[in-house]
Amino acid sequence: MKILAFALTALLSGSASAENASPAQEAIRRAEKLMAAQPHQPQLHLLLAQAWVRRALETGSPAHYDQAEAALAPALILSPENLTIRKLQIEILLGIGHWREALEITLPLHRKMLDDVDLYGYLTDAYIALGDYGKAEESAQWMLDLRPANVAGLLRAARLRELFGDLEGAIDFFNRTALGVGADQPEMRVLMLSEIARILLAQERTEQAEAVLDQALKMSPFHQAALRQLAALRQRQKRWPEALAALRRRHENGASPQSLFELAAALSKAGQMDEAGRLFAEFESAALGRGDVPVELVSYYADFASRPSQALDAALRRARERRDVDTRRALARALVANGRHEEALKEIEAALAVGIRDPETRRLASQIREAVAAKGRRQEADSPLL
Amino acid sequence: MKRFSRLKLTALLLGLALPLCVFAANHREAPITALDHKADITDVYAFVSYGPNQAIGQTPESITLIMNVDPLLEPANGPTLFPFDPDILYEIKVDNNFDARPDVTFQFRFQTEFQLPGVYTAVAGVGDSGANAPGTGNLVVPPRIRGFDNPGLNLRQTYTLSLVRDGKSIPLALPSGEPLFAVPANAGGRTMVYEDLYEAGTYDLGDGLSVFAGTVDDPFWIDLGAAFDTANFRRLGSGVPGVLTAFEDSSRENFASDTVSGYAVNSIAVQVPIEMVTRTGQVEPATSPNATIGVWATTSRRRVTLRRSPAPSFSNGDFRQIQRMANPLINELIIGIGSKDRFSMDFPRNDAQFADFFLDPPIVRIVEALYGGALAVPDAPRLDLLPLVTYAPPIAAEGTPSGPVADLLRLNTGVPATPPNAINRLGLIGGDAAGFPNGRRLQDDVVDIVLRVGVGGVLAPSFAGFAPGINDRLGDGVNVNDAPYRNTFPYLALCPDGRNRRHVDPGEVGGGPVE
Numbered sequence: 001m002k003i004l005a006f007a008l009t010a011l012l013s014g015s016a017s018a019e020n021a022s023p024a025q026e027a028i029r030r031a032e033k034l035m036a037a038q039p040h041q042p043q044l045h046l047l048l049a050q051a052w053v054r055r056a057l058e059t060g061s062p063a064h065y066d067q068a069e070a071a072l073a074p075a076l077i078l079s080p081e082n083l084t085i086r087k088l089q090i091e092i093l094l095g096i097g098h099w100r101e102a103l104e105i106t107l108p109l110h111r112k113m114l115d116d117v118d119l120y121g122y123l124t125d126a127y128i129a130l131g132d133y134g135k136a137e138e139s140a141q142w143m144l145d146l147r148p149a150n151v152a153g154l155l156r157a158a159r160l161r162e163l164f165g166d167l168e169g170a171i172d173f174f175n176r177t178a179l180g181v182g183a184d185q186p187e188m189r190v191l192m193l194s195e196i197a198r199i200l201l202a203q204e205r206t207e208q209a210e211a212v213l214d215q216a217l218k219m220s221p222f223h224q225a226a227l228r229q230l231a232a233l234r235q236r237q238k239r240w241p242e243a244l245a246a247l248r249r250r251h252e253n254g255a256s257p258q259s260l261f262e263l264a265a266a267l268s269k270a271g272q273m274d275e276a277g278r279l280f281a282e283f284e285s286a287a288l289g290r291g292d293v294p295v296e297l298v299s300y301y302a303d304f305a306s307r308p309s310q311a312l313d314a315a316l317r318r319a320r321e322r323r324d325v326d327t328r329r330a331l332a333r334a335l336v337a338n339g340r341h342e343e344a345l346k347e348i349e350a351a352l353a354v355g356i357r358d359p360e361t362r363r364l365a366s367q368i369r370e371a372v373a374a375k376g377r378r379q380e381a382d383s384p385l386l
Numbered sequence: 387m388k389r390f391s392r393l394k395l396t397a398l399l400l401g402l403a404l405p406l407c408v409f410a411a412n413h414r415e416a417p418i419t420a421l422d423h424k425a426d427i428t429d430v431y432a433f434v435s436y437g438p439n440q441a442i443g444q445t446p447e448s449i450t451l452i453m454n455v456d457p458l459l460e461p462a463n464g465p466t467l468f469p470f471d472p473d474i475l476y477e478i479k480v481d482n483n484f485d486a487r488p489d490v491t492f493q494f495r496f497q498t499e500f501q502l503p504g505v506y507t508a509v510a511g512v513g514d515s516g517a518n519a520p521g522t523g524n525l526v527v528p529p530r531i532r533g534f535d536n537p538g539l540n541l542r543q544t545y546t547l548s549l550v551r552d553g554k555s556i557p558l559a560l561p562s563g564e565p566l567f568a569v570p571a572n573a574g575g576r577t578m579v580y581e582d583l584y585e586a587g588t589y590d591l592g593d594g595l596s597v598f599a600g601t602v603d604d605p606f607w608i609d610l611g612a613a614f615d616t617a618n619f620r621r622l623g624s625g626v627p628g629v630l631t632a633f634e635d636s637s638r639e640n641f642a643s644d645t646v647s648g649y650a651v652n653s654i655a656v657q658v659p660i661e662m663v664t665r666t667g668q669v670e671p672a673t674s675p676n677a678t679i680g681v682w683a684t685t686s687r688r689r690v691t692l693r694r695s696p697a698p699s700f701s702n703g704d705f706r707q708i709q710r711m712a713n714p715l716i717n718e719l720i721i722g723i724g725s726k727d728r729f730s731m732d733f734p735r736n737d738a739q740f741a742d743f744f745l746d747p748p749i750v751r752i753v754e755a756l757y758g759g760a761l762a763v764p765d766a767p768r769l770d771l772l773p774l775v776t777y778a779p780p781i782a783a784e785g786t787p788s789g790p791v792a793d794l795l796r797l798n799t800g801v802p803a804t805p806p807n808a809i810n811r812l813g814l815i816g817g818d819a820a821g822f823p824n825g826r827r828l829q830d831d832v833v834d835i836v837l838r839v840g841v842g843g844v845l846a847p848s849f850a851g852f853a854p855g856i857n858d859r860l861g862d863g864v865n866v867n868d869a870p871y872r873n874t875f876p877y878l879a880l881c882p883d884g885r886n887r888r889h890v891d892p893g894e895v896g897g898g899p900v901e
Contacts, residue, residue: 114724145689
């Protein structure tokens with residue numbers, strides 16, 4: 001271990017960076033070099049896997065989580081009881097949307113180590129994704145109770161505050177997380193700033209959102225979350241070429257079904273239908289290849305492809321696994337596309353009951369209520385009794 | 387389980403004996419309180435009150451509840467001494483209907499003021515008249531501190547006491563309305579007459595209620611250094627580390643060094659009429675289920691809340707428990723280190739989640755391994771330990787509802803107090819019905835009791851391998867506190883003199899051997 005530590009120190013302190021390499025890419029390069037010298041060290045496999053997870057946070061690309069998973073596999077075989085390795089395994093599962101599998105691994109570990117704040121964090125993430133907000137809140141509150149200023153707890157609490165409708169409170173905690181994250185994790189800091197920008201945009205505080213995004217992009221010009229919000233801001237400002245440029249840059253840096261969809265959708269709104277069509281097709285293929293049905297697939301079928309029955313099919317498949325707010329909203333959208341407004345109303349009201357206040361959900365709810373009311377009025381008008 | 391044999395005794399002379407971390411009080415036992423000293427509860431005591439002329443079998447009238455916090459205070463330290471934390475809510479809780487939820491709670495909050503904010507130290511004093519500046523004759527150093535109104539008591543704390551019952555909070559105060567002052571640490575004889583402050587800080591609130599808060603001698607005793615050197619206890623008369631001779635066991639002196647000697651602790655004590663805490667509102671006989679109560683203490687700070695409270699503070703809500711303590715062994719010896727903070731912060735009624743630890747304490751396995759199997763230990767599940775975590779005989783009367791598995795200090799308020807000169811340090815297992823684990827008195831040698839109960843299995847029906855003279859003679863060689871307790875409320879010994887305090891070390895007079 002002493003030799004290993006020495007080698008690590010030497011490599012980390014000295015080597016020159018490749019031009020334009022991100023911090024995570026640098027970390028990958030260093031880890032690969034170390035592993036080449038000592039391929040059977042579980043700690044080095046862990047190091048490489050950790051670097052790939054950081055890259056995945058930078059890019060949002062599932063492919064990078066796949067790389068992390070592959071890098072971690074030998075470490076799991078060599079040292080299956082190592083807690084740090086198991087934790088990274090859980091992080092990867094959460095990253096690729098295998099929520100229940102992540103829970104299955106986390107819960108027994110949690111029962112053995114009730115003080116471990118990271119494990120509470122994984123539980124919170126899984127419960128949020130599955131829509132079990134009561135358990136998510138309980139886990140997140142334990143994180144804050146055990147370690148009041150801990151960054152992992154503040155982050156989960158921020159997400160929950162937003163879900164429960166406390167947007168100012170969410171901004172506060174995202175900010176505290178950004179301030180609390182170490183300088184060695186710039187990608188996390190940028191992610192937090194991007195989340196703040198996203199909420200500000202939703203509140204139509206575009207100037208403040210731009211200022212925050214400015215900071216974020218200075219720290220990392222290629223971070224997927226910052227580019228995504230920049231594109232959203234530019235679209236709001238009807239500055240389409242800049243919006244498209246941001247989305248292209250994001251997609252080139254790390255392709256994901258989400259990045260494909262958002263670029264295609266923006267192209268479509270900008271009237272560039274040929275390219276949009278090509279990218280939509282690519283997106284559909286990529287989305288169908290993943291286990292967790294992305295909400296964007298439902299949106300594609302319902303809003304762009306005019307394939308309502310496929311939209312509903314995709315939404316129902318997702319809803320079999322998860323009942324979170326995003327799923328309910330997607331299902332409501334699909335139900336509307338199929339003319340099933342009353343059922344759509346139940347789903348959207350269940351989403352609103354959690355506390356969520358984002359404009360997209362409220363707009364959809366308003367449309368559905370109006371559609372249901374209109375249907376009611378028509379039925380009254382058509383009633384033979386009148 | 388193997389019988390103890392002479393051959394193995396020889397082997398043990400070279401080996402070591404006692405379990406890891408055998409210190410039954412809770413001095414820095416959990417990671418969260420290792421970082422938050424002020425919230426660290428070191429000991430909780432609950433016993434039927436007694437007086438210097440206590441008669442045998444005298445009907446109980448009141449009980450004394452004590453919680454100590456902030457461990458291992460060095461009396462010579464300065465300049466701020468050891469104030470209680472004004473941000474902490476200190477509580478002593480009582481369950482009287484067997485559901486492990488508080489029915490009666492005593493709450494303490496402290497406030498700090500500086501009488502001479504320009505002066506560098508918390509206390510200053512000299513002589514009967516103080517000291518004046520040469521030339522001007524202006525008073526520079528106040529007189530020796532004998533009362534709380536002396537400005538030399540620069541850092542001065544007051545506190546409030548409230549009784550919470552049936553959802554209502556009732557302030558308990560002096561009939562005169564004067565404030566309650568906390569007694570500071572004993573800086574030394576030039577600065578103060580500590581004993582006068584101790585007396586002045588012992589308050590009679592009327593209606594059988596008394597209260598005290600302040601820095602006192604730490605009433606706990608143990609060879610802590612040996613305990614933390616992977617149970618490297620001293621080799622005493624028996625030649626076997628961790629096993630006392632009959633003479634040592636019955637003696638009221640120490641054969642090993644009391645590491646806590648000469649240290650202080652912050653203490654909160656309250657004496658209350660028994661009818662204030664029982665379910666029936668009456669003094670109950672020992673044979674009545676209603677006589678037994680469960681006691682525990684907590685420290686809490688304002689929490690960072692996920693859901694924001696409507697209060698002005700942006701993210702802080704109600705108080706959140708940082709630590710709790712009842713029995714002097716659970717978090718210390720029984721709960722795994724990966725769960726100690728959760729245990730500290732959770733509530734006794736949820737202790738079923740720790741049942742695996744209670745019924746098969748890993749420390750017993752460790753001891754068995756250390757002795758190479760030569761010391762017999764009972765098999766799991768350790769049902770003999772249930773009276774420590776449920777309402778059951780021999781503490782509670784027959785027929786008492788057991789309640790949930792919960793770490794509470796269970797006190798049968800119907801058992802008369804033992805006269806002070808007849809107290810047996812081994813408490814219940816020594817034939818003294820008023821002693822631990824029936825509540826806990828200052829004089830109870832909880833280290834030796836816990837070793838014999840938890841490891842030696844003395845409460846278990848005779849199990850194969852139990853060796854009289856071994857299993858029932860486990861101990862660290864420290865039998866008494868270094869400072870004498872008092873025989874009246876609050877019973878706590880005076881804080882050591884900071885200028886002249888002495889820590890009794892191994893190899894010194896009264897400190898036992900080094901090896």
